[in-house]
Amino acid sequence: MASGxxxxxxxxxxxxxxxxxxxxxxxxxxxxxxxYEPVVAGLPLWVLTIxxxxxxxxxFITVSAHKFWR
Amino acid sequence: xxxxxPAFGIEAPIAAVLFVVFLILIGYYSYRKRIGTSVYDFxxxxxxxxYVVLGLSLYAAxxxxxxxxGYAARSYRSGFVFLMYPTFMITILPFTIILAARFIPISTxxxxxxxxxxIRLRYGYxxxxxxxxxxxxxxxxxxxxxxxxxxxxxxxxxxxxxxVSAGMIPYMYMVVLFVVGVIxxxxxxxxxxxxxxxxxxxxxxxxxxxxxxILVTKDFGSIGDAVTTLASKKPTLxxxxxxxxxxxxxxxxxxxxxxxxxxxxxxxxxxxxTKDPSTYKRTLFFTPYFYLLTAMSLxxxxxxxxxxxxxxxxxxxxxxxxxxxxxxxxxxxTARTLGLLWMLALLSATLxxxxxxxxxxxxxxxxxxxRAFKPKASEREIVxxxxxxxxxxxxxxxxxxxxxxATIWRWTEIKFEGLIQAFPAIVLGLYIPWVNVKGLLSGxxxxxxxxxxxSLTGYTTYQGLHAGMIxxxxxxxxxxxxxxxxxKPDEVNYAKDVLSVKQTT
Numbered sequence: 001m002a003s004g005x006x007x008x009x010x011x012x013x014x015x016x017x018x019x020x021x022x023x024x025x026x027x028x029x030x031x032x033x034x035x036y037e038p039v040v041a042g043l044p045l046w047v048l049t050i051x052x053x054x055x056x057x058x059x060f061i062t063v064s065a066h067k068f069w070r
Numbered sequence: 071x072x073x074x075x076p077a078f079g080i081e082a083p084i085a086a087v088l089f090v091v092f093l094i095l096i097g098y099y100s101y102r103k104r105i106g107t108s109v110y111d112f113x114x115x116x117x118x119x120x121y122v123v124l125g126l127s128l129y130a131a132x133x134x135x136x137x138x139x140g141y142a143a144r145s146y147r148s149g150f151v152f153l154m155y156p157t158f159m160i161t162i163l164p165f166t167i168i169l170a171a172r173f174i175p176i177s178t179x180x181x182x183x184x185x186x187x188x189i190r191l192r193y194g195y196x197x198x199x200x201x202x203x204x205x206x207x208x209x210x211x212x213x214x215x216x217x218x219x220x221x222x223x224x225x226x227x228x229x230x231x232x233x234v235s236a237g238m239i240p241y242m243y244m245v246v247l248f249v250v251g252v253i254x255x256x257x258x259x260x261x262x263x264x265x266x267x268x269x270x271x272x273x274x275x276x277x278x279x280x281x282x283x284i285l286v287t288k289d290f291g292s293i294g295d296a297v298t299t300l301a302s303k304k305p306t307l308x309x310x311x312x313x314x315x316x317x318x319x320x321x322x323x324x325x326x327x328x329x330x331x332x333x334x335x336x337x338x339x340x341x342x343x344t345k346d347p348s349t350y351k352r353t354l355f356f357t358p359y360f361y362l363l364t365a366m367s368l369x370x371x372x373x374x375x376x377x378x379x380x381x382x383x384x385x386x387x388x389x390x391x392x393x394x395x396x397x398x399x400x401x402x403x404t405a406r407t408l409g410l411l412w413m414l415a416l417l418s419a420t421l422x423x424x425x426x427x428x429x430x431x432x433x434x435x436x437x438x439x440x441r442a443f444k445p446k447a448s449e450r451e452i453v454x455x456x457x458x459x460x461x462x463x464x465x466x467x468x469x470x471x472x473x474x475x476a477t478i479w480r481w482t483e484i485k486f487e488g489l490i491q492a493f494p495a496i497v498l499g500l501y502i503p504w505v506n507v508k509g510l511l512s513g514x515x516x517x518x519x520x521x522x523x524x525s526l527t528g529y530t531t532y533q534g535l536h537a538g539m540i541x542x543x544x545x546x547x548x549x550x551x552x553x554x555x556x557x558k559p560d561e562v563n564y565a566k567d568v569l570s571v572k573q574t575t
Contacts, residue, residue: 008171009164010501019164026157027320034312036305042294046310047150051366054156058358061163065354069171069347 009068018064022057026050082234082410089414093421094255125353128340129360130272132162132331135226135420136219137368138279139391140478145372146382146390149300149307152372154320156365161328163358165497169332170341170350172500172569177342179571184437185212185338185496192499195564196507202442204507207514208495209438213431215489216335220427221467222481223420224248225388225474233392234413245471248424253461256425275419276364278412282395283367285405286374289398293370296377307376318534323483326536329493330486336430338496388477424464432459487525487538491518494549502553503565509553517545 009015028046036044043051145152173188182188189205196204224245231244239247287293300307311317331337344350375390379397382390395412398405433456440447440455474481491514498505521541524530530537 010168010171023157023161023321023324026324027154027317028310029317031310034306034309036297036301036308036310039297039301042292042297044150044297044308044310047153047308050150050153051156054153054160054362054366057157057160058362061160061167061358062354064164065167065351069167069351 007068007070009064012068015064015068018060022053022060026053026057082413085410085414086417089417090251090255090421093418121349121352124340124344124349125357126272128337128353129357130275130419131334131336131340131423131426132159132361133272133275133364133419134219134223134423135230135416136222136478136482137364138275138416138419139226139229140222140388140482141365142368142372142375142391143388143477144479145369146375146387147372147384149304149309149373149376150369151311151316151320152369154323155369156362158324158327159361159365160358161324162331163354163361165329166332166337166341166350167354169497169500170344171347173338173341173496174344174347174350175571176500176569178344178346180568182342184434185335185342186434186438189495189499192565192568193507193510194568195561200507200511204495204511205438207511208492209435211488211492211514211518212333212335212338213435215330215333215485216427216431217463217467218481218485218488219334220424220431220463221471222478222485223424223427224252224467224471225478225481227417227420228471229389230392230413230416233389233396242472246468248420249464249468249471252421252424252428253464255421256429256460257457272415272419274411275415276360278408278415279364279367279371281408282398282405282412283371283374285402285408286371286378286394286398289402289405290374290378293374296374299377300373303380304376307373315531315534319531319536320534322531322535322539326483326486326490326539329497330490333489333492333496334427334430335434336426339430384477385474428460428463429456431463432456435459483530483536483538484525487521487536487541488518490538490542491521491545493542494546498546498549499565500569502550503562503569504553504557505549505565506553506557506561508556509549509551512552513545513547513549516548517541517543520544 028050031046031049036046038045040048141152141155145155176182177188180187180191182191186205186209189208190201193201193204227248228241228245231239231247232241287296291299297308306312311320332341341350371391371394375394379390379393382393395405395409399409400406433452436452436456436459440452444451476484494505494513495510499510518541521538524532524537524540532540
């Protein structure tokens with residue numbers, strides 16, 4: 001257990017910026033509305049994109065818990 | 071339901087009964103070994119058991135019958151627009167990180183045993199009667215959220231039992247059976263030993279769920295086939311949202327659930343009893359991927375369900391997951407075994423969540439009541455009284471659950487709209503030393519009035535924003551303004567002193 005000056009995620013601007021960007025791009029406002037085309041690998045491209053952003057979001061949590069929280 | 075055959079034979083009820091007996095025996099064993107003789111000990115188990123069990127236990131607490139039954143149903147109705155689900159579930163984690171980074175060191179250093187201990191310590195500078203009002207109001211919001219989480223389990227079990235038995239056990243009987251089961255299970259001490267069993271079942275549930283998804287797609291066509299079918303029959307289910315309102319609602323839901331879910335009483339209890347922040351930190355090696363996989367699988371199951379069994383009405387679609395299991399079971403023996411396994415795991419997760427939520431509510435409420443009326447009560451008296459109260463809480467759920475009036479998803483929204491009003495008292499209080507009781511009380515009262523009034527007048531959402539989110543925005547703004555105007559220098563010093571715990575990980 002290492003003690004010392006604490007680093008908290010809430011105090012890191014990078015944490016907040018990346019977090020908000022991930023939330024921003026996890027919602028498909030940047031795709032044309034009411035369409036499912038093009039379809040890639042059996043899924044609409046917008047669905048695939050949101051899924052990829054979700055995976056990045058999960059990775060961000062693991063990384064940030066260890067990078068911004070000491 | 072009359073044209074259906076039960077998905078499973080006599081093996082299903084036998085397996086279910088044996089399984090519950092097994093869980094009770096674990097509870098009895100832990101009771102004999104004096105593990106978890108007090109509620110604090112029960113939650114304290116996470117200190118001994120380490121980060122794997124803590125992580126899985128938190129995962130199992132966030133995913134239970136309501137999500138496995140109700141959220142797949144929401145995907146059935148909304149299609150891929152419900153991809154907001156993986157995002158809002160993952161968003162619970164950064165909010166929990168922010169909470170845990172301060173909450174765990176403070177509760178360890180100050181030996182806090184209940185979320186209300188934190189409220190009383192953090193705002194202890196204020197006059198006693200005002201502090202009491204704040205404690206009661208915060209408790210009301212926390213209890214509301216946790217209570218709805220409890221009765222959602224009963225609704226989910228009702229649907230599951232009814233469909234799997236092909237209507238032989240009607241929904242209403244299944245609900246009563248479940249509630250009575252929870253009471254017996256909890257009073258017999260069964261819940262105490264289930265922390266470990268629950269985590270294993272959580273894992274089993276994830277494996278079973280992905281297995282069911284694979285088998286459903288194997289038996290009825292791939293996800294790509296479902297997309298092709300829906301493209302010709304109901305393209306809206308696979309298309310991007312058509313209105314700005316849906317986009318706003320998507321963001322609103324992410325914040326509503328993400329910020330609300332860490333505030334369940336039983337989740338706060340987990341954090342209170344965690345040894346240090348690094349134990350929680352380690353859980354984040356795997357929990358984000360569990361949350362993601364589970365939510366994503368349920369969305370895909372719901373969307374596939376819309377292609378395989380189209381045309382179900384709103385309330386009927388709540389039964390989509392068991393309907394798919396029932397449809398796959400006679401076709402595929404592997405699906406039958408996996409389906410049975412998955413249902414046992416679901417039973418365990420639902421039962422343990424129901425037991426944990428009721429006990430967390432009853433003990434937290436009773437500790438406050440005893441503090442006011444009988445401060446010297448022993449832990450034994452509290453636990454005894456809590457059994458009576460938890461039976462009452464469980465029975466109180468029956469009239470609501472018998473006629474659910476809303477989908478599980480709608481109940482989820484209502485649950486978080488109330489729960490989230492406690493956010494300023496707990497989270498802002500951890501970070502901003504000048505937030506005070508006067509600010510919190512005015513914010514909570516006005517915020518709740520705004521939220522409830524909007525809901526009751528038919529504005530459950532306004533331009534996509536949930537009534538509860540509008541309430542929260544009002545709540546936070548008023549809280550910060552009033553606090554800033556009324557705070558005294560001594561009050562800030564007191565709060566700084568309370569919050570100044572050396573952070574170690």
